[in-house]
Amino acid sequence: MTNASAKEHRPPIHLLAAESDMVADMALVAEHRQPVVTAMLxxxxxxxxxxxxxxxxxxxxxxxxxxxxxxxxxxxxREVQIVLPADANIEKGRISILTPMGAALYGLGEGHTIRWPDLFGNYRPIRIVRVKEAGTTADA
Known part of the structure; x- marks a missing residue:
């Protein structure tokens, strides 16, 4: 099964405990609107x-x-910033944590690759090239 094999090859992820609790709570609130993304996240x-x-x-x-x-x-x-849904703005490169791409990138480290479904359910290999912490880039 494609989904099972994708899960077997997922790289390790690292998160801040307090931040992950907040993101999980937010995902649960959005579950009725975005059940697939919520489950993945x-x-x-x-x-x-x-x-x-x-x-x-x-x-x-x-x-x-x-x-x-x-x-x-x-x-x-591509370069994007992972943000809370209220701060998302695709024209400015800010994508919500509650999107398939935001959920895919969350917690990954530089150099890691993950196969992740896009909005149409097609699995795509995504490789992290660089991560800059918040505050290290001026963002207007």
Whole structure:
């Protein structure tokens, strides 16, 4: 089964414990509107290694991180910022944590690749090139 094999090859993810609790709560509130994304995001949070700010390894995607990644299917290089739904603005490159792409990137580290379904259910390999923490890039 394609979905099972995709799960077997998921890279490790690292999250801030307090932030992951907030994101999980937000996902549960949105579950009736976005059941598939909510399920995927909660599954990723469940398997994550949780950290305090002092033990969080650098180079992992958190809320407000700026992420450069390659869609290895199309070879398209993109840079986005992972944000809360209220701050999302696709024209400014801010994508919500409650989207398939936001959920896919959350917690991944630089150099990691994950196969993740897009809005149409097609699995795409996505590789993280670089992660900048919030505040390291001026954002107007």
């Amino acid at each position: 909660l599954e990723e949070i469940e398997r994550a290694e949780l950290h305090d700010p002092d033990t969080m390894p650098p180079g992992h995607v958190r809320l407000n991180s700026h992420v450069t990644f390659i869609d290895e299917k199309t070879e398209e290089l």
